[in-house]
Amino acid sequence: MRTTKYFVMAVMVLSLAAGLGVFQAADEAKPKxxxxxxxxxxxxxxxxxxxxxxxxxxxxxxxxxxxxxxxxxxxxxxxxxxxxxxxxxxxxxxxxxxxxxxxxxxxxxxxxxxxxxxxxxxxxxxxxxx
Ligand code: HEC
Known part of the structure; x- marks a missing residue:
């Protein structure tokens, strides 16, 4: 049970980071x-x-x-x-x-x-x- 909780938290942190990364990349590629x-x-x-x-x-x-x-x-x-x-x-x-x-x-x-x-x-x- 405990491990599941940590696993879920880790996944959430990782996807948040990935999400931010994706937004940044899109922002850079888009011409001003x-x-x-x-x-x-x-x-x-x-x-x-x-x-x-x-x-x-x-x-x-x-x-x-x-x-x-x-x-x-x-x-x-x-x-x-x-x-x-x-x-x-x-x-x-x-x-x-x-x-x-x-x-x-x-x-x-x-x-x-x-x-x-x-x-x-x-x-x-x-x-x-x-
Ligand atoms: C590196 C390529 C390139 C060069 C060099 C270039 N143009 Fe353009 N120009 C374009 C393209 C591509 C379009 C069409 C943009 C579109 O339809 O989305 C365009 C469109 C335009 C337009 C219309 C913009 C509008 O509001 O529809 C004007 C005015 C213009 N160019 C003026 C110039 C003048 C004056 C020069 C030379 C001093 C020049 N361009 C040099 C690529 C270039």
Whole structure:
């Protein structure tokens, strides 16, 4: 009887721990922003202004803005594209992440690499539904 009680308690503790673990994993895998939101915030230019991406490419962004762009691209990589191959999506989003990191680190040529990685039409053709 006593052993049964301990066994039941152990099972309860274990499943509680497992439950928490599962929630954490799900939370981490879920992107903080969806693709549309990232496009609007990072790529679409507000009226009369440069987009966040353009400000970073032109060297006009603050450190905060560069880090914000990096976060958008890291979250972009966690999203699944509406169409096209997942490997190609990974290659493109990885290029955006690493070029933005290089810009933050002040590597020469990084802004140009970022501009090349962020070719709107190329990626839309491969991954955006009409
Ligand atoms: C790495 C791939 C990729 C790159 C680079 C990219 N886009 Fe997108 N963009 C997408 C995808 C995928 C969608 C479709 C999202 C959906 O329908 O869920 C999209 C959608 C959009 C939308 C529509 C968002 C909405 O609210 O429906 C805009 C605006 C946009 N992109 C602007 C741009 C601009 C401007 C650039 C270049 C500076 C650019 N994008 C570069 C992948 C990309």
């Amino acid at each position: 922003y969806d693709i549309e939101e990232i496009m609007q915030k990072a790529h679409k230019a507000p009226k009369g202004k440069a987009s966040l991406l353009q400000q970073v490419v032109k060297g006009k962004a603050s450190e905060e803005q560069k880090k914000q762009l990096l976060e958008y691209y890291q979250e972009l990589a966690k999203n699944k594209p509406p169409k096209g191959s997942v490997n190609d999506w990974k290659r493109r989003t990885d290029a955006l992440v690493s070029a933005t990191k290089d810009v933050i680190a002040g590597k020469p040529g990084a802004a140009k690499a970022l501009q090349n990685a962020a070719k709107c039409g190329d990626c839309h053709k491969a991954h955006k539904e009409d």
